[in-house]
Amino acid sequence: MTAAAAMAVASVDPQGRILAVDDGVGGKRRGALWGRRKRTKEMAIAISQEAFDAMVRENMEDLGMDPDEALADAVEALTLQGADISGIIKRVPGEAAAAEVSPVVRVLDELKASPGARGGSGEDLGRLVSLLDELRGLCCSGVGSENAAVAVRNGGVETLVALCVSAQIEQEKLLASGLKALSSMIRDIGSTEKFRQSEGPKIVMDILKGGSENSDLLDAGFSVVAAASAGNEVVKESFMDLKVDELILHLMREKLKTNVQSLYEAVRVLLTPDDCRVVASQVYGYSRKFAEIGIAEVLINALRGQVPPSSLPSACAALKAIAVNDEICRSISENGGIDVLLQCIDEAGEQKNKVTAKSCCSLLSKLGASDTNKSVILQRGGLEKSLKLTSTFSEDASIIQEAMSLVTVLTLRSPDNAARAMEVGYGTLAIQAMQRFPSSGQTQKQACLMIRNLVVRNPENRTILLNDGAEKLIRKAKVTHASCKDAATAAVRDLGLDNYNA
Incomplete structure (x- = not known):
């Protein structure tokens, strides 16, 4: 079954089987805005409560399933077919009114x-x-x-x-x-x-x-x-x-x-x-x-x-x-x-x-x-x-990430700011953050990004960070976290190391 866009309406036969889909998203759109509309992915088909109930009923009457099995089968089948069953009241038809169930x-x-x-x-x-x-x-x-x-x-x-x-x-x-x-x-x-x-x-x-x-x-x-x-x-x-x-x-x-x-x-x-x-x-x-x-x-x-x-x-x-x-x-x-x-x-x-x-x-x-x-x-x-x-928040990785993000921005294309940041202690912060939060991919990535800006136009900072063990930490982050691969590779390169792709 091909899923249609959000808000689509499914046509069903008396047994609840989906026969066709009417894409109801289009309607009348305003101005040029919707001329720029795109469909980024297929969206789930909206199915009515009546169609769901009919499918459960068919499972019981035509296939001889007991009520619980019929209900579970309908949920599974519609989910596999790409139907949107959020908001559907999962009930056995005739056993209880919707108001009693929900x-x-x-x-x-x-x-x-x-x-x-x-x-x-x-x-x-x-x-x-x-x-x-x-x-x-x-x-x-x-x-x-x-x-x-x-x-x-x-x-x-x-x-x-x-x-x-x-x-x-x-x-x-x-x-x-x-x-x-x-x-x-x-x-x-x-x-x-x-x-x-x-x-x-x-x-x-x-x-x-x-x-x-x-x-x-x-x-x-x-x-x-x-x-x-x-x-x-x-x-x-x-x-x-x-x-x-x-x-x-x-x-x-x-x-x-x-x-x-x-x-x-x-x-x-x-x-x-x-x-x-x-x-x-x-x-x-x-x-x-x-x-x-x-x-x-x-x-x-x-x-x-x-x-x-x-x-x-x-x-x-x-x-x-x-x-x-x-x-x-x-x-x-x-x-x-x-x-x-x-x-x-x-x-x-x-x-x-x-x-x-x-x-x-x-x-x-x-x-x-x-x-x-x-x-x-x-x-x-x-x-x-x-x-x-x-x-103050030394044990909170999210705060440290925000601080490193700020310094990454401030040192972009600014060797003077990078020199000042190293002087204040952000090189040490990068090393400590990578040591303290090895399982946080975002922290490792942000540290790599900051290190890049600290060294790319400031060769004097490379020696300091390498002596503090930056290379080993960055390579470990690259192997451990897929999200760090690009940032870590660039950081090793900007530290002046030839084998940065290793």
């Missing part, structure tokens, strides 16, 4: 049967909120992924979008619960497409504009923006057409001290080219637009202490997503971004906050890609502060 279906059935948000009594609205919170809990539980798939397959996205449309903006608790439940079930391209086709972007934007005084509602709304935009270029485009960037700028200026963490996450997702169906993403242009209207500057102010500590990593990730070219990176530095980050790195070390430390180092590496910023970082003591961080 609590998700039961909750959805009750939501669909409810009187709705308009005209309902206080008790009715309270019941709706309870059902929405229960649905969210089910989709966020240990089996949340499967529950979310069941919800989407049984009309959950459309039901919740319709509920949000029917609610008054003053019904903030109800709307917040509805949006939180919606964000918990949007997890893949199928669910984001259902959200888009239900006019979800416009509905959510209207709620965000009308409920901008309620932090809980804003947090829930931007959680939906982030979830729905992930992996879907058309949804990102829809939100940008609705001027989500201007709304974000307004809210950031007005709500800096309010903990709306999902707002930063929404920025990061909107500016991430993560839709494998398109050849050229438009998010690079979105990043420049975010910078042009002043969002980068507002984010710098947020990092100065106006954002709650719990949201600081998300704010760093958002600013990193905006910093897509040299001009923007220099602008962030000119507005004090590097000074703020170095201060945050110091504080993260003092507070033993690994998440903040990693986020700040990662953003600093992005800004350091600008040659102008390289000098600023060194002048502000960036090398020393980063090295101090590795001492």
